[in-house]
Amino acid sequence: MLALALGLLALRWLPALAPGAGLLAMLVLALMLLPFRTYPLAFFLVGLSWACISAQWALDDRLQPALDGQTRWVEGRVIGLPQKTGTGVRFELADSRSRNARLPKRIRVSWHAGPAVNSGERWRLALTLKRPAGLLNFHGFDYEAWLLAQRIGATATVKDGERLAPARNAWRDAVRQRLMAVDAQGREAGLAALVLGDGSGLAPEDWQVLQGTGTVHLLVISGQHIGLLAGLLYGLIALLARYGCWPRTWPWLPWACGLAFTGALGYGLLAGFGVPVQRACVMVGLVLLWRLRFRHLGVWWPLLLALNGVLVLEPLASLQPGFWLSFAAVAVLVLAFSGRLGPWSVWQAWTRPQWLIAIGLFPILLALGLPISLSAPVANLFAVPWISLVVLPLALLGTLLLWVPLAGDGLLWLAGGALDGLFKGLTLLAVRLPAWIPAEVPLGYWLVSLAGAVILLLPKGLPFRLLGWPMLLLAVFPPRESIPHGQVDVVQLDVGQGQALILRTRHHTLLYDAGPRAGPVDLGARVVLPALKKLGVGQLDMMLLSHADADHAGGAAAVARGLSVKRVVGGETEGLPRFLDTQPCASGERWEWDGVSFELWQWAGAIDGNPRSCVLQVEANGERLLLTGDIDRAAEQAFLASPLAVPTDWLQAPHHGSRSSSSWPFLQRLAPTSVLISRGRSNAYGHPHPQVMARYRALGSRVYDSAEQGAVSLRLGAFQAPTVARSQRRFWREPLP
Template sequence: QRACVMVGLVLLWRLRFRHLGAWWPLLLAFNGVLLLEPLASLQPGFWLSFAAVAVLILTFGGRLGPWGLWQAWTRPQWLIAIGLFPILLVLGLPISLTAPVANVFAVPWISLVVLPLALLGTVLLWVPVIGDGLLWLAGGALEGWFSVLTLLAGQLPAWTPAQVPLVYWLVSLVGALMLLLPKGVPFRLLGWPMLLLAVFPPRESVPHGEVRVVQLDVGQGQALILRTRNHALLYDAGPRSGAVDLGARVVLPSLKKLGVQRLDMLLLSHADADHAGGAAAIARGLPIARVVGGETEGLPAFLGTGPCISGERWEWDGVSFALWQWSGAISGNPKSCVLQVQAKGERLLLTGDIDSAAERALLDTPLAVPTDWLQAPHHGSRSSSSRSFVQRLAPTSVLISRGRGNAFGHPHAQVVARYQAQGSRLYDSAEHGAVRFQLGAFQPAIVARSQPRFWREPLP
């Protein structure tokens, strides 16, 4: 229906208003859509559709002579790919490297095979056997093409680029526009290095001795990314429930957006699905040097998970890490692997889902010291964050990862009151979204929902 309306408008414009040029109808359509549905501007498809049409108008219009059949068939796909690259980049969407190749064959297949069969079958639907047969052929042709697309996507999956600073994105946008200009334009080929600046932007390194920490907003679950100057660690992998895998939908894209090419460690506090459910998706999407878990028996065998060894310590780029697990725990939440991180005297303690009994055991260890950043045990459950635990650690800031309106009542009102009485500042993912802070810099966190246009930003 949309295609028919658009073709009709184009024919009407060429018949009655051709002297006004091609940009006026695009502008009128742009404003018409916004008048009828202003919220369409929040959808990526709105900008991609109009940008693609604008690229075609720019590249096809105003030329001295028409392109040959082969050029008219193949060139638009590559030009659209170049023109939409900066748009996909700024919208934070994956970039398909096979899309131009797929579209080269999709356009004639759909236009010359699927669509004629479907229209003819619809017209002849009243004729026994013939109408149904034609629609069956159209469906088979479409299904066959979907199989080809699946094969292509499997051979070369979509690329998720790292976040690019605004300046580099603007340079890449100018480069894309230069490449869309006719061949005779001077310095046109300089558009390639300008465009590739967004593909290989200079990376902002983490200062030595500090850690960049991001608590992702994964609903009723948990996932935290820790990056030192040359290393990356993921503490818990987000939840998975049936077909909904937040590891694949949120955690893995966020890692790639941050420029993480490999994980030095995937630390799964325990085997519950809200903490370890996304681990398989992470393992498929990134190389992982080492996997550590509080419950090795409840995790997929292909991960090769090693046990959490209490007392293990190591150092990355001037930052110290230490593990602890309650030896008296049998299974479940109390077996959570606890991680302490120290950077320039500032401390972070990640506790998984330990309960009050495990907290009492932890108070007898070297980890029971005043802590600047504390991940609230068990999402702020009433069975955790005991009074003695909170008073001994005296956290300056508390991270709570949970889903809004969750069925468990996390965080419990008594726990929240306990932290507030201690003077702790609460960072709740359900209220603030993703939370980012620099351990070792002694600065407050940046929360996603304090940022402008947070609804379309992958990370603060």
């Protein structure tokens, strides 16, 4: 069983899938090993083969490259619960058909300013199709892996559409609409998340509070909710049997296990029976089976069986952080509660699990690159019983009685009030103890931290148990990479159609542009700030905003709220938040950090907008980098008269490679060896323009494009080749062009 699990989990780290012949050879080898009783190796190969086969099916179901970017009329059925966004609606389309084209089974569709879309409806839509892709940074969220784990083969935007058939069997959507229509004291969206697993209605501020306090699992249906309902039903029948209120002719234990599992399945059906819910139902079913028939097998065997059951049903589940967190949490609780010589008191049973889970999940969260909530043990200490014993029973019972006048509405009103009170308390806690984003931890330090966590979870009588604390906390203070004197680390982040570059010398950090913001989507908060913290940056010596356009300065406010910034300099001070206290770009200003020289330039004749971009030249050991913002041809012509117009090793392509920039005289003078382009994939502006790319090729410049290669990292002053994020091979990523 353990070997099978390891084979299934190995998929997560494969750089590429084995070809068909290789898979066949592994299966044949596994069958040949069985007669020799080498079961571990045989089952490892079986698990790995099945995982590769399942993953290959998902990859084969992706949109064909020839259809990428094309607009086609597509017919399909809306599945799941459509999600309302700030500007439209997002939903998934299944059973898609298009003339003379094979489409993926599932397509994720966004409709800007679209009409109401309900689950179960059939639509005919003009879709602009795109292959699965997303922002790719060294330590960021991998959207491409998430899409594959959901078996979504394409994304699309709607140009036009018409409804072909009304919804059929869309009872979940009807329940959601009914929930959103009741008066739940402003917490209707929270109840919909709790009952149906639909968190799309939660405000960004609510998500921040939940993430900051480590209580996301309480509002998004997880194993805890399924297990809680099953436990309540089981406990109710056990209580009735104990006090003689259960029929003596009915054996209480089989009935308790059967009704508990039925309740878990019913709740799972209400929640849409997605992969996390399937995982929870499998685990609950195995626990109940163990309780009924196989208690002599111990507690670890059912957990291992549940792990294998989930992975056999969906091998791609290992690509999702929730998979690792849920099984790790259960394993921590099993380790904490089993093998103890005496029972815990009620106070110990209430408080200890939260602290033990915090210790046990600490190295897991580090490995997954997720924020770590410092207030989670305290928050969950009160939030878990409040949700479990008050909010959830009221919400489920109110939902069941929605069709009874006053009864359902009244119960949901009480549930909403209880949930609102919890959110107010969590908000105060999140403000006082915000989530911590740790810096990247070397593998050796992480392994020591993991060993420390395991030691601390063992019983108190273990000798040298207290050594677990310094071992665990070793990951809190990892060694920071020492940048040599006279060199600077440069990272161009992948922020889509925008720009953000991090420059770090030995003791100083500068941020050039802060990424875009469009409505509720702030990549300064989602990408730039986490990237800075992952690099161990605790303070910015300077945030230099080339100009005030939203794609360059939109994320500045989020960065300034999350980090201390000593100085803010901008090519334009108008249009930026006043609390940034922005200083104007002083052309000719020059300074030196740790042996690296920096100098600013701005066109004095610029009036506003792109031509006013503040240009920064960085020189380290004779290797030069020029960051140009969005200057146009006129500004480039003026730049040629400045002392900075000298041969340059690295050039940030002006205005994302726009046709209005990168003029031939400008490029001839600079003669860049390499060019950095930051832009969005398939952007509406056509960046970079083919004529500009032809000029770069004519000069022999190497082009590093964030849309194709993801984030780029280089060591200026070392004259070394850069590292691109897409070079970190994973089987779900398309190879470098």
